[in-house]
Amino acid sequence: MDVRKTVEPPRPGAAEPALTTGALARRLGVSPTTLRSWDRRYGIGPAARTDGRHRRWTPEDVTTLETMCRLTASGVPPAEAARAARERAYPAAQRRPPKTPHAPGGPAGLPAPAADGTPSPGDARQEGRGLARAAVRLDAVALDERLETALARHGLVVAWQQVMAPTLHAVGRKWASSGDRYVEVEHLLSWHVSTALRRHTRHPMAAAGATGAGPVLLACVPGEQHTLPLEALNAALGRLDVPARMFGAAVPAEALLAAVRRLGPVAVVLWAQARSTASLPLAEHVTAMEWGVKGARARPLMLLGGPGWSGRPARGMLRPASLSEALDILAVTYRAAPPAEPS
Template identity: 70%
Template sequence: MTRQPPGAALTTGALARRLGVSPTTLRSWDRRYGLGPAVRTDGRHRRWTPEDVAVLERMCRLTSTGVPPAEAARAARAGTGARVSRPPSRAAGPLPLGDVRQECRGLARAAVRLDAPAVEARLSEAVERYGVAVAWQEVMVPALHAVGRKWASSGDRYVEVEHLLSWHVSTVLRRRSRPPLPMDATARGPVLLACVPDEQHTLALEAVNAELGQLRVPARMFGAAVPAEALTAAVRRLGPAAVVLWSQARSTASPALARHIAATEWGPKGARGRPLVLLGGPGWAGRSLPGVSRPTGLREALDTLAGLHERS
């Protein structure tokens, strides 16, 4: 084995974190394209030198712009001056992220490559390291917004990137959720989480649901496009402490529905209750409704909802 000074080589796991790919991807590139390390330990463990890292950084840059992996590998080994044929027009390029956490950049690179194991790993690592609220706001949301902007400006391109990323965000959030808590008859009712009618975007509510489970606040998740009549019936049956109404687009936001839910009562005469209604999502921007709360972000919403149950 070629001897290297201490600290000169990286392990596969460390390099994967640096590049924003999965260790499985690095091992696959080694087997398929010969992009292996120049140094291996006596136990055949990979150790990646700065020269190896430079090659793989070129590989990541090329694959993120849609160059086929085999062609990208030849160009990466040849150096930065190598010429490669450009992919068809549907190939996905890098996402416009701006100033974001490094974990978000790694997640975006993995999503553009449609590297599902790496996407799953980056999401799980972010949630484990920062918790749901921070991981959602500072890692998941910027990546999702960047995909959305690319999709909007590129016709039908990036649809597959958005679908894959959304699926794995949902998977990780649901895995983080605890089993629904039973309702205590002596305590306040649960938090109801629902998208307004015609609204299909549920990821933000899934983040709220996961974090409420961690806070031990009972919640009932109704998901996408809940009909107004069904939501009203659920409020009367469950007597919730709060109802969170999510609207992604202004076209789906319904002030009339929000007012109706806020005025819905349950319980016997003389002891009737009403829910606190929280409006979530950009669809509610610019709308101010008396007696209805519009938190500025996930953390404020969670603090409000947890506070209701702390006072019960």
């Protein structure tokens, strides 16, 4: 594509030409809608506009947006990321204030979140207790309402890490310590968390500016049934416009290897909840797989997720400690990867 058609001629005193919203979106690997939303909600907008009110992004604006993208990719809530990006880009004396198009308070009448969008430990515990009580009552309506409230108030990553996952662990511990009681509670809660995550999952289109790299492959090892962490990762990757293929629970080794050969994934995430299911030989075999033309062979980056891998050697493989860390690794890896050429 001829980039000269998408930029303005350099202005006096400008080191680089100003970019249109479409050109900047392609450069950053996000959608134009995302840039317009950040401008409207958080004041992360262009310093100048044309007479026709079209946005034109200066090099300083681009630097701010690159910081915003890097922070959100690592799991920082958008409001906090926007504030940090503005503070890094502008000295305090000339900082542009964020836009405030809405009245105080969150969406749909929700209380306004903290300045960084993250609940305090007390708030998170209170939300988790409310979610657990709804599960113990087997109240499906309340479960859906509380899950949607958490997602709307905090965003997917924070809602998963600070509300959903801790509540699931607490209910699981209750079941384990009560002589197999509360099994129905755990199953109902898991089902509604899964439903909420899938409701908030979108599959990115092959947008302009996409790298052409293979997708991220998500799978549980053979014999492993715990899929919720991968479902959360799948949903969060979609929000970053990183394509993924979710294969779910207990993927047979032969099927996993066939999928890797067919897709040429930029990365593979293998989840193991228990040490009894974590198969290091399988992970090593996938990591060693290659594709592409001679002299430019590619291999997938391997991420090992779940407590089942604890204490195992993982040479050449990564073990992210949280959803945020996994997102950061996968977003950077995908955007830097060459086009896939699966065998």
